Amino acid sequence: MVLPSITELLTRIHGDKYGFVDPELLERSAEYGTRVHKEIQDIINTRECGFDLEPLLEGATQETKNYFNMIEPIYGLLPLMTEVMVVLYNRDATPVAAGRFDMVCKEKESGAIMLCDFKTTSTLNTSLVSDQLNLYKLAAEQSGYFQKGEITKLAAIHLSGEKRKLKEIQIFGEKFYNRYLAVTNQDF
Numbered sequence: 561m562v563l564p565s566i567t568e569l570l571t572r573i574h575g576d577k578y579g580f581v582d583p584e585l586l587e588r589s590a591e592y593g594t595r596v597h598k599e600i601q602d603i604i605n606t607r608e609c610g611f612d613l614e615p616l617l618e619g620a621t622q623e624t625k626n627y628f629n630m631i632e633p634i635y636g637l638l639p640l641m642t643e644v645m646v647v648l649y650n651r652d653a654t655p656v657a658a659g660r661f662d663m664v665c666k667e668k669e670s671g672a673i674m675l676c677d678f679k680t681t682s683t684l685n686t687s688l689v690s691d692q693l694n695l696y697k698l699a700a701e702q703s704g705y706f707q708k709g710e711i712t713k714l715a716a717i718h719l720s721g722e723k724r725k726l727k728e729i730q731i732f733g734e735k736f737y738n739r740y741l742a743v744t745n746q747d748f
Contacts, residue, residue, distance in 0.1 A: 566659030
């Protein structure tokens with residue numbers, strides 16, 4: 561059985577938000593976003609091995625530099641895991657979608673566990689990222705990475721050129737999930 565991605569679930573509810581964009585531009589943007597994600601993940605992993613941060617940032621994208629020089633220190637983030645595959649299940653414990661969340665971190669000051677998604681788009685689609693992060697939260701709990709309620713915050717980390725901000729996202733209640741789990745009963 562091939563599972564749809566969590567992104568495909570989002571498209572079923574929200575529609576194709578990028579259908580009007582030139583496919584070539586969309587592909588270049590996606591490749592750049594993937595590069596930024598990978599750079600951040602690689603630097604986090606290399607830094608965990610005891611390497612100094614500054615040499616690792618030489619030649620990095622502006623977005624990657626903004627994450628390490630602005631977002632992490634300002635918001636006091638301590639990355640715990642990056643790029644983790646999760647499975648979303650329906651109420652009958654049948655797998656309905658799979659995905660990969662960008663990062664879970666701990667806030668140094670409060671100790672709160674936060675699930676984050678990096679966004680490199682020019683504008684942040686808050687509605688879409690809110691649904692995405694809430695689905696990843698549920699899937700991370702269902703996949704056994706966290707107990708229900710252990711993730712107490714969600715955030716979009718918007719890195720686009722000079723834009724660099726962390727936007728906290730509301731955690732939704734049970735009714736939210738019913739909307740998506742009903743869609744998964746349809747054929748993809």
